[in-house]
Amino acid sequence: MQHEAASGITETQYLRSLLRATRDYTDVADTAERILKLTAEMTRAEGGRVLLFVEPHASVSIGAGESWRVSDDQLATVLGNMLPGMALEPVTFGKNGQRSLQAVVAPIDTERTVGGLALLFRPGRELAGLSDMIEPAVDALRAVAGRARFEANEGRLPLLAAALGALSRPVVVLSSRYDVIYLNHAAEVAFGTVSEQAEGLPLADLPGCAPVAAALADGGLPEEWARQGSERVYAPELTPLENGGYLLALDDITRYKKLDRNHAEFIHVVSHDLRGPMTSAFGFASILESTLEEAGDQPKLHMTRKIMSGITQLVALVENIQDAGRYDPETGFYQMLRVPVHLSDLVESIVAQYLIPPDKHLKLELCCDPDLPLVNVDRVMIERAIINLIDNAVKYSGAEGAIGIGIRADAGRIVISVRDSGIGIAPEDKEKLFKRHTRLRRAEHRKIRGTGLGLFIVRSVAQHHQGDAWVESEEGKGSIFSFAIPLTGDNLPAAQ
Ligand code: ADP
Numbered sequence: 469m470q471h472e473a474a475s476g477i478t479e480t481q482y483l484r485s486l487l488r489a490t491r492d493y494t495d496v497a498d499t500a501e502r503i504l505k506l507t508a509e510m511t512r513a514e515g516g517r518v519l520l521f522v523e524p525h526a527s528v529s530i531g532a533g534e535s536w537r538v539s540d541d542q543l544a545t546v547l548g549n550m551l552p553g554m555a556l557e558p559v560t561f562g563k564n565g566q567r568s569l570q571a572v573v574a575p576i577d578t579e580r581t582v583g584g585l586a587l588l589f590r591p592g593r594e595l596a597g598l599s600d601m602i603e604p605a606v607d608a609l610r611a612v613a614g615r616a617r618f619e620a621n622e623g624r625l626p627l628l629a630a631a632l633g634a635l636s637r638p639v640v641v642l643s644s645r646y647d648v649i650y651l652n653h654a655a656e657v658a659f660g661t662v663s664e665q666a667e668g669l670p671l672a673d674l675p676g677c678a679p680v681a682a683a684l685a686d687g688g689l690p691e692e693w694a695r696q697g698s699e700r701v702y703a704p705e706l707t708p709l710e711n712g713g714y715l716l717a718l719d720d721i722t723r724y725k726k727l728d729r730n731h732a733e734f735i736h737v738v739s740h741d742l743r744g745p746m747t748s749a750f751g752f753a754s755i756l757e758s759t760l761e762e763a764g765d766q767p768k769l770h771m772t773r774k775i776m777s778g779i780t781q782l783v784a785l786v787e788n789i790q791d792a793g794r795y796d797p798e799t800g801f802y803q804m805l806r807v808p809v810h811l812s813d814l815v816e817s818i819v820a821q822y823l824i825p826p827d828k829h830l831k832l833e834l835c836c837d838p839d840l841p842l843v844n845v846d847r848v849m850i851e852r853a854i855i856n857l858i859d860n861a862v863k864y865s866g867a868e869g870a871i872g873i874g875i876r877a878d879a880g881r882i883v884i885s886v887r888d889s890g891i892g893i894a895p896e897d898k899e900k901l902f903k904r905h906t907r908l909r910r911a912e913h914r915k916i917r918g919t920g921l922g923l924f925i926v927r928s929v930a931q932h933h934q935g936d937a938w939v940e941s942e943e944g945k946g947s948i949f950s951f952a953i954p955l956t957g958d959n960l961p962a963a964q
Contacts, residue, residue, distance in 0.1 A: 497528050547583075559571045701721050703721050746779055795932065809843055
């Protein structure tokens with residue numbers, strides 16, 4: 469049976485009119501209003517309102533007089549409580565303590581709610597059977613919302629694509645599930661694919677991107693990314709987009725990597741070549757020292773010892789520069805030479821040979837856990853790390869006191885610590901000390917020479933053994949610098 473409205477239009481006429489209104493779309497508000505009017509007429513509603521959350525936001529209402537109107541807020545609240553896909557909902561809107569309005573509210577939804585339609589009826593009016601007439605209106609309004617969204621986007625999308633395309637930096641637009649939406653031209657080159665082919669693929673399926681996708685799934689991002697077979701190296705950066713999804717931009721750091729490598733190679737060659745002449749100068753100065761000692765020539769002996777102390781300082785400096793270059797986990801080219809080592813023996817021999825400067829009266833105290841396991845480590849590296857820590861403890865302590873060197877087995881690792889009772893370190897400085905060339909600007913440090921490389925070397929050595937380095941300190945009371953060697957993997961001697 470055909471429904472017939474108050475004005476006498478049939479259901480067929482109604483459906484045709486809805487279709488025409490949608491087809492003749494000119495403007496979102498006008499078209500929505502036409503549809504609302506037709507539906508109100510068909511259902512004999514007293515008034516109604518349509519809300520469309522599109523750009524520009526459309527809110528149209530019809531009805532005879534104030535009492536037949538609901539506000540955007542009232543309708544939005546009801547819609548907010550309705551689930552997408554839910555059927556028509558009879559609702560009662562209270563009107564400022566006066567009479568209540570009986571309404572039917574229908575959400576207009578596709579994947580997410582795009583708006584709603586409310587029709588208002590006299591109290592007591594039978595509402596059953598209205599859905600057949602309201603549903604086509606909801607369909608028409610959904611089409612209107614889609615059209616509005618298309619019109620809004622059409623102007624912007626080509627402009628955005630052109631802007632991203634002109635960027636020399638590779639950029640990938642990703643959905644909130646990390647599926648590829650768009651690659652700009654530079655990204656097409658970087659990934660060796662074209663945007664059309666990549667669209668819709670999970671990021672992991674872009675050439676070479678599996679590690680990036682895996683890191684994203686763990687909530688991180690790799691510091692560097694390079695596609696196999698390509699010499700370009702990129703630093704990825706992820707920016708969340710306001711409407712969901714992400715922008716993955718890649719910074720080309722190939723040049724910096726190359727410069728870093730050249731710099732490391734240069735330091736390696738220069739520091740290596742400097743060592744030879746310095747060693748022979750020290751040798752000759754020692755011969756001179758013994759001759760002058762025999763002759764009892766105190767003034768010349770004093771000068772010769774000054775020369776020797778200067779050469780020792782130079783050797784220490786060159787050694788640190790050399791170690792910092794070759795041990796650097798990123799750019800170094802040091803080949804580790806692991807041998808089984810008793811760390812307590814190693815530390816004992818370091819302490820026995822350590823020369824405390826004559827102006828300081830510091831005592832080196834050794835404290836090792838008994839029965840420390842044998843470890844398979846690079847002896848030279850570990851020695852250099854320990855010497856650096858003792859050098860610092862001596863440098864940054866006063867003229868008196870003790871320096872404690874401890875080795876303990878602790879939670880599956882061996883921890884080597886050097887404790888001093890020197891000036892200590894402020895909490896905010898603790899982490900940055902381990903970065904290359906970091907020296908604290910403190911009045912007490914002004915007269916103490918250094919390169920800012922010692923602690924960088926200590927951490928690099930620990931990292932080469934899969935461990936780490938850290939400091940515990942209280943300002944004014946002293947510090948404990950430590951590094952750990954985990955008792956796992958290559959650090960264990962083969963027989964164990
Ligand atoms: P350097 O001693 O050559 O400057 P390091 O990397 O060994 O370089 O140390 C970095 C900085 O950390 C030092 O400049 C100093 O400010 C601080 N530091 C290192 N060891 C100690 C210590 N034992 N006590 C106080 N400050 C220290």
